[in-house]
Structures are given as structure tokens and as C-alpha cells.
Amino acid sequence: MRIVIIGNGMVGYKCCEKMVARMAPGSMEITVFGEESRPAYDRVHLSAYFAGKTAEDLTLATADWYAENGITLYLSDPVTRIDREVRMVYSHQGLAVPYDYLVLATGSSAFVPAIPGVEKEGVFIYRTIEDLELMTRWAPKAKTAAVIGGGLLGLEAAKALIDLGIKSTHVIEFAPRLMPRQIDEAGAGILKAKLELLGLSIHTNKNTTAIEGGEHIEAMSFSDGDRLKTDMLVISAGIKPRDELARASGLATGSRGGIIVNEHMLTSDQNIFAIGECALYNGMIYGLVAPGYEMAEVVVNRLTGGDKSFTGFDMSTKLKLIGTDVASFGDPFISGEEVKTIVMEDGYKGVYKRINISRDGKELLGGILVGDAAAYNMLLQTCKNKLVLPPNVEDLILGARGGEGDAGAGVAALPDEALICSCESISKGAICSSVTDGGCETVEAIKKCTKAGTGCGGCIPMIKDLVNHSLKAQGKYIRNVLCEHFQYSRQELFDLIRIHDIRSMDAALDKLGSGHGCETCKPAVASILASLWGEMILKKGNATAQDSNDRFLANIQKGGTYSVVPRIPGGEISPDKLIVIGQVAKKYNLYTKITGGQRIDLFGAHLSDLPSIWEELIEAGFESGHAYGKALRTVKSCVGSTWCRFGLHDSVSYAIRVEERYRGLRAPHKIKSAVSGCIRECAEAQSKDFGIIATEKGWNLYVCGNGGSKPQHALLLANDLDSETCIKYIDRFLMFYIRTADPLARTATWLNKMEGGIDYLRNVIINDSLGMCEQWEAEMQLLVDSYECEWKAAVENPEIRKRFSHFVNAPEEKDPTVQFEALRSQKRAAEWK
Amino acid sequence: MYQENSSSWTFACYTHDVPENGGVCVKVNEQQIALFHFTRIDAWYATQNQCPHRRQMALSRGMIGTQGEIPKVACPFHKKTFSLETGECLNGDECSIETYGVKVEGDKVFIGI
Known part of the structure; x- marks a missing residue:
């Protein structure tokens, strides 16, 4: 069977993928024509291109994939004519290819309204990677930009402009509100307010009448007489099906x-199918990827003798637009006598939720979520599967109040045919049976085996719930185990290692585990051993259980060299020590930079230079900064009462005392701290794992703060403490964290998961509710007393020192592949190859 | 997983040069080879030293372990893991690494290339 597919977009590709998977090799001969120069890529995540993804990252399958599967792919070669009589297509480059079946997957183009001036330079559409490249080139010249279209694609385009660094971006929408197809007026109001907070200017009810300027755009004018100066314009006002080829070939098209296609995706010619955004089914164009995939499924099913039909598609969507959740499902706008609507609007947090319920209160008909769409998956399933609603229907959007909410009960109630992943159309039944029969016990395994969750990814939380639910149903006890080698949680393992007095990775595996360890359990066990016994981490046998940075006592950087961070307690350093750092950096040709933690990082050290670099630093009185370890990093300080006219206490001296007490302490994750000399908080102590702020009467102690990707303020644990008590509480706090946190959980995450939260923690630390405090203080003292500088121990031990060479059989040679480039009178690592 | 016939054995290092349950990088001709020793079961493996993901010469510095029965190494850069028997990437990626034979005579380790 000879099949020609015209169009190599997402739906065209999906059609190829399904044919390869389902048709016997050799039974068909597939030829694909694509107009663009690259093979199909993920258009849904196009704006990720501006957030740093490359064209390769977005590619769905490489040209090799097509070749390996026997598909002939012609790129940059649009089909210009179809001869339906002899069943032959002719391409722009002069190819003539016969077919038995033809699939039109020509997609859509941007709809460009006929506004005078649209041809000017600086006016773009937002559709292909080429469009993005053109925008990227123009953007540096632009201070102001505008987008015509306040729908889904228009807001994506606005996000792209923000990512391109445009200072002022305007969104122009013809309708009275944003996203008129998905959300109602109140929801659009909340969305508008949120987007305006991010710096977007939103103009609704605006009809653009002209684009002004000379060769390039300078301003836009509107029907209400307003004018907007702009250097750049992106038109994203909707899509226009690419039906010109079909029309020229005499196929029926819509006005x-x-x-026009029937339920089998057949056009008016029995040998020609049309799928995706070019197909008009029942008077409707489906402008989303999931229905396009479903159409591809119908075609492949027909070609393999099935009788599947397309019966329309649920257009429920959930999106993250510029960081704001927007979702709609079922019939979002339905109203009238037979419908009751429940609305929750929180103008302060920017959350809007609406659900439409049947008059008898038995059925969920649809709804809208803006600002918080966490409940989307469950609401969609409730709506689609007509699940029984709770007695207090408002619980659906407000959550159960006053009782225990059980998220797990939600997935259990779904019928087996409930569609969980609509991109790949995978049902609950398929996911559950891949757990029970296929042995997939993780989300990753499910993704690999069923493809569920590999499209937009919106269903992943639900897949996770389903995995847990299925495992539970099988009677498997779901435990928070470390990995396949240890059937214990970190906390259990910690206690067992202590009780059995285990001192090495091998002994832990022999006594408590199975197999030979992995990159998850090895560093976790190594960290527990270090937290418990305080022994040098590179002790024979344990060195290779350390995470690779710990193993070489330095952070591996791009290109394979390492960075060196000497400890500078409290950020205080003498001129002489500064000079030594400069001399060492010069001697070993290192790039130097001040870190965020008030110390100095030296980059670009060859592995074999590390011991000599450290020998010189140690000679000058430096010691390891443990920047490579899940350990105490820095205790930042402001200058405090020794110099500052506002300072209440000597924050620098206290920071040094704290840093020197806990230096080298190994923990489930890195620990950061800071001490501020007054409430102005210049040391930013409230963003640290533990932070100390001076008060008139002593110190306030804050815990479990975090910077990073999910910033979280630290919470006040105790106030007006004297210096000794403050340290006592920190001892207890750290030991409690070290003993009970999951691997790689920062203190903020640890607290967030703790039942009872900060009140419980305060009870444990201050009121000693677990009766552990005395023991913890003693254990901490033991660790403090057993501290030694790891680098000092390493350079003095020939066995350990020997490991710092690139070639075991040529220790004097450095890695010849390491390359640097010049950068502002210093150097940088060469870019990834 | 190596062809004993087509390869010639090159002396790499002594057994005690390789850390317990860890790896080293060996220079063979102008190639960089990662050599691993599972002390626990006295098994030896050799692969290319370059991680194909970002083309970094780093596999010898990675952590070794097992996934089920498969011995593996995790690249220190982004924790891509590879089977030491077949060289296939165990995270489902397309890339794979070359593997080589290893033989030990007395305290001498040889790599078959």
C-alpha cells in the first residue's frame, strides 16, 4: 500500500508514528512531504524556545528515525498539485509520487487580518521556529512590542516577547475579554489583573485599523481613535486552515x-483523508493537538481494517500562561434554568473558580479555573464520567473543610475507561494494568511503557496517584523507600545503621540491602555515615560511595575541570588572605568570582592540580568550604555593631562562631545560614535553612527558609534568645533534620511535609516533646569535636592524593580534551560540544 | 559483550591502582578508556570515558552500581546511566557507549581494544 502524507507537523508525525507501530513492516510504502526545512517539532511548547530550549530539543523525531522506519521524507518541498484521476502528487521540486491513499495533514497558518500596513518590517506572525528566529533577530532593536490577539496563542506570544527582554509589551484583543473561547468575564478579569502585575498592558475591545510607519512599524491606530507607539508587532489573531491544495484539487471545503471530512476523516475523495487543523469536521476546526492525534488514530485504524470513527473531541484544556494556570472543561459557559453555578473569586490571591452543576445537584457540567488549576484533572474526570458529586458540591472547588481531605479516593472512583492522558488517549484501565500486569511501578516506567504523560504532561500528577492506588490495591505497601537496593526510608536506614554500628557502604549493602548500590543510595548512605560517625569521607572503601563532587572534594564544572571554594567564615577575610587567593588563582590560571555566600570561587582547576592548590591554601590558613558537599555551606553576615550605626550585636563574630561550629556537618542536603545585626536584615537570614537576627534583647532564630527555584521565607522558631540557647536550639534543629529528612530534601521541604508544621517543630525543639534533645546535643558535640579539614587530611595522605589524577597510567598528564575560551581578561569553560 | 578475537590486549594498570567499587581513566594509545572494578564481586568493566550526552570525559569519575542485574555507571555531570555490559543508556535515551573487554592476570589489568 502506497501512502503519501502531505504535511510534517505534529499531527503528520503522529500519523507516521502510529503507522510504524501498527502496520506490518513492508506492507506499506510511506512518503512524507514537509514544507518546513526541519522534521516535525513540538509546536505546543514553542515558547520554550525563548526559555532556552533549542530547535533540537523540540524535535519530535530526527530525520534518521524516518529513514530507519522506511519512511521517505522530503523536507522544504511542498506538494503543489494532486492528480486525483491517476492518484499522483507533484511537488514544488518536481517530484511525482503515486499513492493509494493520501493523507492531508497540512495544518493551519496564522490568520492575518487585512489591516493596512501589515507588510511592514517588524510585523511578525507566531507559528514556526523560523518565525521565532525572525523575532529573536528583531527584538534587540525593540523597546515596545504589541500582540494582536488575546487568546491562547496571543498570550503565548506575549510571553515570548517578555522572554526576549522587551521592556513594555501590549496585548490587543478585539473581544471585550481575554481568552473569550475558554473563560468567562469574571475569570478573564482575574487573569488580566495577574498578567498586568507581570508588566503586560492589556487592551480589550480594541479594533486595530492601521499599522503606521515608513518601512518598519512605528505605531498602531485603533477604531476608537487611540494610538499606540510600538517597535514590533506579533499577530496571533487565530488560525486559518491550510486548504488551498485541497481546494485546487476540487475537494469539498468549508465556506x-x-x-470537509466525515467521521472516518475521509474527504469527498474516498482515497484522501484529512487530519489535524486543516480538517473541518461537523462544521468545526479542532485547533488543539490532542484531537489531531485522535484523527490520526482514526486514519491508521481504518487503513488497518478497523472501523473507528471520530465523534468530536472534548476541548477541555489546562494551560500555564505566563505562570498562571488557566483551565476550562466540559461546558464552561452553560447557564439557564437547568443549571446552578458556583463561583469562588479571590481577588487578593488572583484565583477564580466556577463550576456548573445540573439543577438536581447530581452532575458536573463544566467549569473554569484561573490562578489555581490543581483540581482540574479530577474535575474533568468527574465531569466526563458523570461521577457522583459530594453532598456539599462546593467542596469540589473549595476543598473539604473541617475534615480529612483524601486525594487518593478521587482516582479510585474513576471508571476504567476514563481517559487520563488525552494527548496519547490512554485510559485509567491501561495505566492500572501496566502497573498490575506490566510491573511498572513508577511514573517514569508508565511513560516508557504506555506513552501516557509524554505529551503536555498535565496528567502526570494523576498518573502518580493511579500508580500508588494500583500498588495499594495489589496489597503492596507503598513505602517511601530509598531505591531498589534498600527497602527502607532514609530515616529507617539512619536508625538501622546506627543500631548495627555500620561504618561502610559495603557493610550497609551486605547487612541491610541487596545488589551493589546505585547513584541514589550510595550518596545517601555515605551522607548518613558521615552524619553519624564524623569520619573522613574519603576513608578507604567509602570514597567511591560519595557523590562524585564529594569524591574529589570539589565541584565538577563544564568541561571536566573543578572549582575550589575555601571557607571564609562569616564572609570576613584579611587582606593577606585575599592576596593568597589571588596568587593561587594566578599561578594555576583560575577564573575567580565572588559567590552568593560571601566567599570566593576559583574555577577551571585540573583534577591533578587540586592537591597542590589546596596545599598552598591550607598553608595560608584556609580550609575546605564544603561547597561540593551536602553539608553546611556558608553563614553569611552583615557587618553588625562593630561598624554599622544601626547594628545591635556583633553579627560577624556570631556568624563566624556558628560557621565554625557546624563546618563539615553532613546532612540530607546543603545547609545555608546567615546572621543579621538588626531588623534591617542585610544578611538575608530569613531566606536560609536557619537564620539569626539580632534584637534588643538577644537573637531571633528563624528556620526552614529557602532561596532557589521555590523561595520560601524562614519561620520564627524562637525569639530573644541568648547566644548559648540559640546555639543549643540550632544543634537540636539540625540533628532532628539530619535524622528524619528524605534524601536531598532541604529543610523547607522537610518542614512542609511535617505534620503539625512549625508548631510541632517548636514543640520538639523547645519543649523537648520527643525527649531527644539531650541526646541530639551530645551527638552534635561529638561531630563538632571530631571535625577536621578534609582537604588537609587528603593532601597529607598519599593513598588519597594518588586519586587526583586524570590518567591512572599517566598521572602527570592532564585531560587533553579540556578547553577554555577567553572572557573579560579571564577565561571560561568552552561551550558544550 | 566483546569480541575476544578481533581485539588485542593492552596493559592498563595494576589492580591496586583502581579504587574499590570505583573507576579510573586509562590512556590507551590516544584513547581515554574508563575502567571499573566491582570489588564486591570482583568484576571488571571497560567503556569509553566520554559521556555521549554532553561529550564530557567523565564516566570514569562516575558512581557505579546495579539496576536489577545490570551493572551500570552514572555520569557525574547529569546522572545519565549506562549499562557496563551493553553500553546502552538506561534512561531511555538514544545515545550509547562503547564497551571493551577486560582481563586480569595476577595483579595486572588488560583492556581489549
Whole structure:
């Protein structure tokens, strides 16, 4: 069977993928024509291109994939004519290819309204990677930009402009509100307010009448007489099905565009199918990827003798637009006598939720979520599967109040045919049976085996719930185990290692585990051993259980060299020590930078230079900064009462005392701290794992703060403490964290998961509710007393020192592949190859 | 997983040069080879030293372990893991690494390339 597919977009590709998977090799001969120069890529995540993804990252399958699967792919070669009589297509480059079946997957183009001036330079559409490249080139010249279209694609385009660094971005929408197809007026109001907070200017009810300027755009004018100066314009006002080829070939098309198809995706010619955004089914163009995939499924099913039909598609969507959740499902706008609507609007947090319920209160008909769409998956399933609603229907959007909410009960109530992943159309039944029969016990395994969750990814939380639910149903006890080698949680393992007095990775595996360890359990066990016994981490046998940075006592950097961070307690350093750092950096040709933690990082050290670099630093009185370890990093300080006219206490001296007490302490994750000399908080102590702020009467102690990707303020644990008590509480706090946190959980995450939260923690630390405090203080003292500088121990031990060479059989040679480039009178690592 | 016939054995290092349950990088001709020793079961493996993901010469510095029965190494850069028997990437990626034979005579380790 000879099949020609015209169009190599997401739906065209999906059609190829399904054919390869389902048709016997050799039974068909597939030829694909694509107009663009690259093979199909993920258009849904196009704006990720500006957030740093490359064209390769977005590619769905490489040209090799097509070749390996026997598909002939012609790129940059649009089909210009179809001869339906002899069943032959002719391409722009002069190819003539016969077919038995033809699939039109020509997609859509941007709809460009006929506004005078649209041809000017600086006016773009937002559709292909080429469009993005053109925008990227123009953007540096632009201070102001505008987008025509306040729908889904228009807001994506606005996000792209923000990512391109445009200072002032305007969104122009013809309708009275944003996203008129998905959300109602109140929801659009909340969305508008949120987007305006991010610096977007939103103009609704605006009809653009002209684009002004000379060769390039300078301003836009509107029907209400307003004018907007702008250097750049992106038109994203909707899509126009690409039906010109079909039309020229005499296939039936709709009056407003689109190739008319029946429920089998057949056009008016029995040998020609049309799928995706070019297909007009039942008077409707489906402008989303999931229905396009479903159409591809119908075609492949027909070609393999099935009788599947397309019966329309649920257009429920959940999106993250510029960081704001927007979702709609079922019939979002339905109203009238037979419908009751429940609305929750929180103008302060920017959350809007609406659900439409049948008059008898038995059925969820649809709804809208803006600002918080966490409940989307469950609401969608409730709506689609007509699940029984709770007695207090408002619980659906407000959560159960006053009782225990059980998220797990939600997935259990779904019928087996409930569609969980609509991109790949995978049902609950399929996911559950891949757990029970296929042995997939993780989300990753499910993704690999069923493809569920590999499209937009919106269903992943639900897949996770389903995995846990299925495992539970099988009677498997779901435990928070470390990995396949240890059937214990970190906390259990910690206690067992202590009780059995285990001192090495091998002994832990022999006594408590199975197999030979992995990159998850090895560093976790190594960290527990270090937290418990305080022994040098590179002790024979344990060195290779350390995470690779710990193993070489330095952070591996791009290109394979390492960075060196000497400890500078409290950020205080003498001129002489500064000079030594400069001399060492010069001697070993290192790039130097001040870190965020008030110390100095030296980059670009060859592995074999590390011991000599450290020998010189140690000679000058430096010691390891443990920047490579899940350990105490820095205790930042402001200058405090020794110099500052506002300072209440000597924050620098206290920071040094704290840093020197806990230096080298190994923990489930890195620990950061800071001490501020007054409430102005210049040391930013409230963003640290533990932070100390001077008060008139002593110190306030804050815990479990975090910077990073999910910033979280630290919470006040105790106030007006004297210096000794403050340290006592920190001892207890750290030991409690070290003993009970999951691997790689920062203190903030640890507290967030703790039942009872900060009140419980305060009870444990201050009121000693667990009766552990005395023991913890003693254990901490033991660790403090057993501290030694790891680098000092390493350079003095020939066995350990020997490991710092690149070639075991040529220790004097450095890695010849390491390359640097010049950068502002210093150097940088060469870019990834 | 190596062809004993087509390869010639090159002396790499002594057994005690390789850390317990860890790896080293060996220079063979102008190639960089990662050599691993599972002390626990006295098993030896050799692969290319370059991680194909970002083309970094780093596999010898990675952590070794097992996934089920498969011995593996995790690249220190982004924790891509590879089977030491077949060289296939165990995270489902397309890339794979070359593997080589290893033989030990007395305290001498040889790599078959």
C-alpha cells in the first residue's frame, strides 16, 4: 500500500508514528512531504524556545528515525498539485509520487487580518521556529512590542516577547475579554489583573485599523481613535486552515475554510483523508493537538481494517500562561434554568473558580479555573464520567473543610475507561494494568511503557496517584523507600545503621540491602555515615560511595575541570588572605568570582592540580568550604555593631562562631545560614535553612527558609534568645533534620511535609516533646569535636592524593580534551560540544 | 559483550591502582578508556570515558552500581546511566557507549581494544 502524507507537523508525525507501530513492516510504502526545512517539532511548547530550549530539543523525531522506519521524507518541498484521476502528487521540486491513499495533514497558518500596513518590517506572525528566529533577530532593536490577539496563542506570544527582554509589551484583543473561547468575564478579569502585575498592558475591545510607519512599524491606530507607539508587532489573531491544495484539487471545503471530512476523516475523495487543523469536521476546526492525534488514530485504524470513527473531541484544556494556570472543561459557559453555578473569586490571591452543576445537584457540567488549576484533572474526570458529586458540591472547588481531605479516593472512583492522558488517549484501565500486569511501578516506567504523560504532561500528577492506588490495591505497601537496593526510608536506614554500628557502604549493602548500590543510595548512605560517625569521607572503601563532587572534594564544572571554594567564615577575610587567593588563582590560571555566600570561587582547576592548590591554601590558613558537599555551606553576615550605626550585636563574630561550629556537618542536603545585626536584615537570614537576627534583647532564630527555584521565607522558631540557647536550639534543629529528612530534601521541604508544621517543630525543639534533645546535643558535640579539614587530611595522605589524577597510567598528564575560551581578561569553560 | 578475537590486549594498570567499587581513566594509545572494578564481586568493566550526552570525559569519575542485574555507571555531570555490559543508556535515551573487554592476570589489568 502506497501512502503519501502531505504535511510534517505534529499531527503528520503522529500519523507516521502510529503507522510504524501498527502496520506490518513492508506492507506499506510511506512518503512524507514537509514544507518546513526541519522534521516535525513540538509546536505546543514553542515558547520554550525563548526559555532556552533549542530547535533540537523540540524535535519530535530526527530525520534518521524516518529513514530507519522506511519512511521517505522530503523536507522544504511542498506538494503543489494532486492528480486525483491517476492518484499522483507533484511537488514544488518536481517530484511525482503515486499513492493509494493520501493523507492531508497540512495544518493551519496564522490568520492575518487585512489591516493596512501589515507588510511592514517588524510585523511578525507566531507559528514556526523560523518565525521565532525572525523575532529573536528583531527584538534587540525593540523597546515596545504589541500582540494582536488575546487568546491562547496571543498570550503565548506575549510571553515570548517578555522572554526576549522587551521592556513594555501590549496585548490587543478585539473581544471585550481575554481568552473569550475558554473563560468567562469574571475569570478573564482575574487573569488580566495577574498578567498586568507581570508588566503586560492589556487592551480589550480594541479594533486595530492601521499599522503606521515608513518601512518598519512605528505605531498602531485603533477604531476608537487611540494610538499606540510600538517597535514590533506579533499577530496571533487565530488560525486559518491550510486548504488551498485541497481546494485546487476540487475537494469539498468549508465556506470559512477547512477540508470537509466525515467521521472516518475521509474527504469527498474516498482515497484522501484529512487530519489535524486543516480538517473541518461537523462544521468545526479542532485547533488543539490532542484531537489531531485522535484523527490520526482514526486514519491508521481504518487503513488497518478497523472501523473507528471520530465523534468530536472534548476541548477541555489546562494551560500555564505566563505562570498562571488557566483551565476550562466540559461546558464552561452553560447557564439557564437547568443549571446552578458556583463561583469562588479571590481577588487578593488572583484565583477564580466556577463550576456548573445540573439543577438536581447530581452532575458536573463544566467549569473554569484561573490562578489555581490543581483540581482540574479530577474535575474533568468527574465531569466526563458523570461521577457522583459530594453532598456539599462546593467542596469540589473549595476543598473539604473541617475534615480529612483524601486525594487518593478521587482516582479510585474513576471508571476504567476514563481517559487520563488525552494527548496519547490512554485510559485509567491501561495505566492500572501496566502497573498490575506490566510491573511498572513508577511514573517514569508508565511513560516508557504506555506513552501516557509524554505529551503536555498535565496528567502526570494523576498518573502518580493511579500508580500508588494500583500498588495499594495489589496489597503492596507503598513505602517511601530509598531505591531498589534498600527497602527502607532514609530515616529507617539512619536508625538501622546506627543500631548495627555500620561504618561502610559495603557493610550497609551486605547487612541491610541487596545488589551493589546505585547513584541514589550510595550518596545517601555515605551522607548518613558521615552524619553519624564524623569520619573522613574519603576513608578507604567509602570514597567511591560519595557523590562524585564529594569524591574529589570539589565541584565538577563544564568541561571536566573543578572549582575550589575555601571557607571564609562569616564572609570576613584579611587582606593577606585575599592576596593568597589571588596568587593561587594566578599561578594555576583560575577564573575567580565572588559567590552568593560571601566567599570566593576559583574555577577551571585540573583534577591533578587540586592537591597542590589546596596545599598552598591550607598553608595560608584556609580550609575546605564544603561547597561540593551536602553539608553546611556558608553563614553569611552583615557587618553588625562593630561598624554599622544601626547594628545591635556583633553579627560577624556570631556568624563566624556558628560557621565554625557546624563546618563539615553532613546532612540530607546543603545547609545555608546567615546572621543579621538588626531588623534591617542585610544578611538575608530569613531566606536560609536557619537564620539569626539580632534584637534588643538577644537573637531571633528563624528556620526552614529557602532561596532557589521555590523561595520560601524562614519561620520564627524562637525569639530573644541568648547566644548559648540559640546555639543549643540550632544543634537540636539540625540533628532532628539530619535524622528524619528524605534524601536531598532541604529543610523547607522537610518542614512542609511535617505534620503539625512549625508548631510541632517548636514543640520538639523547645519543649523537648520527643525527649531527644539531650541526646541530639551530645551527638552534635561529638561531630563538632571530631571535625577536621578534609582537604588537609587528603593532601597529607598519599593513598588519597594518588586519586587526583586524570590518567591512572599517566598521572602527570592532564585531560587533553579540556578547553577554555577567553572572557573579560579571564577565561571560561568552552561551550558544550 | 566483546569480541575476544578481533581485539588485542593492552596493559592498563595494576589492580591496586583502581579504587574499590570505583573507576579510573586509562590512556590507551590516544584513547581515554574508563575502567571499573566491582570489588564486591570482583568484576571488571571497560567503556569509553566520554559521556555521549554532553561529550564530557567523565564516566570514569562516575558512581557505579546495579539496576536489577545490570551493572551500570552514572555520569557525574547529569546522572545519565549506562549499562557496563551493553553500553546502552538506561534512561531511555538514544545515545550509547562503547564497551571493551577486560582481563586480569595476577595483579595486572588488560583492556581489549
